[in-house]
Amino acid sequence: MSDLLFDGAMEYAARAMDWSYRRQELLTSNLANLNTPGYKAQDLDFTRIMADACGTPGPDRLHTTHPAHIPAGTGETSAHTVPRADGGRLDGNTVNLAREMAGLAENSYLYQTLQRSVGQKLRLLKQAISGGG
Amino acid sequence: MGVFDALDISLSGMDAQAKRLELISSNLANARTTRSDEGNVYRRKDIVFSAVPQQTAGRGGFAGEVRGHKVVCAGVVEDGRAPKRVHDPSHPDADEAGFVEYPNIEPLEEMVHMMEAIRTYEANITGFNTTKEMIKKALEIGR
Numbered sequence: 001m002s003d004l005l006f007d008g009a010m011e012y013a014a015r016a017m018d019w020s021y022r023r024q025e026l027l028t029s030n031l032a033n034l035n036t037p038g039y040k041a042q043d044l045d046f047t048r049i050m051a052d053a054c055g056t057p058g059p060d061r062l063h064t065t066h067p068a069h070i071p072a073g074t075g076e077t078s079a080h081t082v083p084r085a086d087g088g089r090l091d092g093n094t095v096n097l098a099r100e101m102a103g104l105a106e107n108s109y110l111y112q113t114l115q116r117s118v119g120q121k122l123r124l125l126k127q128a129i130s131g132g133g
Numbered sequence: 134m135g136v137f138d139a140l141d142i143s144l145s146g147m148d149a150q151a152k153r154l155e156l157i158s159s160n161l162a163n164a165r166t167t168r169s170d171e172g173n174v175y176r177r178k179d180i181v182f183s184a185v186p187q188q189t190a191g192r193g194g195f196a197g198e199v200r201g202h203k204v205v206c207a208g209v210v211e212d213g214r215a216p217k218r219v220h221d222p223s224h225p226d227a228d229e230a231g232f233v234e235y236p237n238i239e240p241l242e243e244m245v246h247m248m249e250a251i252r253t254y255e256a257n258i259t260g261f262n263t264t265k266e267m268i269k270k271a272l273e274i275g276r
Binding site: 024026028036042081097101105107 | 138140142153199202204256274276
């Protein structure tokens, strides 16, 4: 039986939307703290998120050896947050306005793309339920 | 930390800059004020910002996870710069030598701070609007 409709794509997209929203929280924090001395701009480490999602073993990661184990660390924002060290100002603040604004636009489009793909998947389901009518 | 906390973070940024603008206006308005309640001459005021981590509510294994930083006003500080001494013996606040102490406020400096505050305020509005659009989009799923 073909699993065209329930292939997990919707779940992946939903999870990606969650990450995208978490990035939004970090980007808005960076903007709010544009003038806070010593504040380090935060961003998500997508390489690590991807590695975690794919289950790539890492030296600093906990592994589940039993199906009943609860995976530790995955899905946590703090574990995937990296402070941006470059481009610091004299007051120790590393927020770069242009970069945050670009990130905001990029993130917004990513979120919309994911939202649309979830919508399309649902539309497919609806079509199948109604017999293509 | 809920869905609307990203909006709260942007709001805290706008709020902080608005408070900063109040102090800048006060500094400009009192550039030549020789009398105030604290002492004789008005002192330039500045705001101190502090980043406050926003944590997830106590539920499950991810409780206390930091998911962003709000900005709060930690306090108002007075500038320690010495007042400008101007020779004006006819002024009622002049000392025995005929010097009047005026606040050490540079209008240009205040204007630069004002521009910075306005730009940061605007950046936070943009952040707020993008978050709002994202929440709106999420609500459209399945429509």
